[in-house]
Amino acid sequence: MTALVTVGRALAAEAARYTDLGWMRGTSGNLSVTLGRDPLRLAVTASGLDKGELTAHDVVEVDEAGEALPGQRLRPSAEAGLHARIARVAGAGAVVHLHVLAPVVAAERWPDGIELRDLEMLKGFGRAAHDDLVRVPVVPNSQDMGVLGDAFEAGYDPATPALVVARHGVYVWGDDLLEARWRAECLEWLLRFKTAIEGGR
Template identity: 75%
Template sequence: MTATTDPDLHLAGALLAAEAARYAALGWMRGTSGNLSVVLDRDPLRLAVTASGLDKGELGPEDVVLVDGAGAALSPGTPSAEAALHARIAAVSGAGAVVHVHSHAPVAAAERWPSGIPLRDLEMLKGFGRAAHGDEVVVPVVANSQDMRELGEAFEAGFRPDTPALVVARHGTYAWGADLAQARHRLECLDWLTHFTLTTAPGTATP
């Protein structure tokens, strides 16, 4: 495979900026939180990751950093501190894109179901490629850590190829797919599913 070129990185930056603006408008990337990535090369693994510390609603094509399979920068700029976890998810799952946002419902659901969020008999599960009936999906939940290696090991220990999402307790959600559009669709479905599950669980008052 040919090496990644600057035009590749610029195009990836434009795609990531557009996706980040969409999530920021939903309130899922408040402040400078969250990060997105796309895989540019597989062998060796190379990803374009949104730069750290920037308002995700105001990114431009230049606000992206090329990183290696360990999340280390290969181009100017500072990648998200979570770039290593993006790389681990892409390597293990085979995903072409990984998105990380701070939407409320999945994190709140992880607080209630810290061993994994159970989802069943809901039409929106089709968005995960799962059956709408009789197919229990348990979204993994892992404890938060500032050590990306620790988070990566926790992700890999609970990884299931048919469940393309992970919730980091009291932190945020990761979802992945073949490309940014599929990752977004899965994230949107997860937000709906966890909101429904939370608000209809026994003993939960409907807001």
């Protein structure tokens, strides 16, 4: 079994988990794992497929620009370029792009960035539970991954492993798929709390 198929199996399992949560509806969302850094190579879930039914073979290897390497039968996700930018800038080992409702709603209320502090669940997001002001950046949506990548990089904080794209979804990353999942789950709870408690103020 090739390394790409092994990674594809892990990506398919994660995608099925997120689909069960309602975070990858239809064919939306995409996941990636960094395969190498010199040169940068990523395995990204393929475009246009039901994320709850992926197989180990529904993955594409892409370069530092998010373009598929030659000879592959599937197209990478349209957002592969942003995955590659996050992997390069943040040093991420895995990136998950999910269509979670809470971050999108929070971005409507706080379009200049979503501030969080003094919540125990912040520890699961990689930050301190107290006296640590966490600002999750929000950027306008665009179909141009270069534009989104520039916006991500302009507001990038190494201590905050997430980016909300307004009226679209959220990107969360970590050293591997498991850490990215834990952070995504904690961020969803934090932003659901934030919108429930402060959204109407």
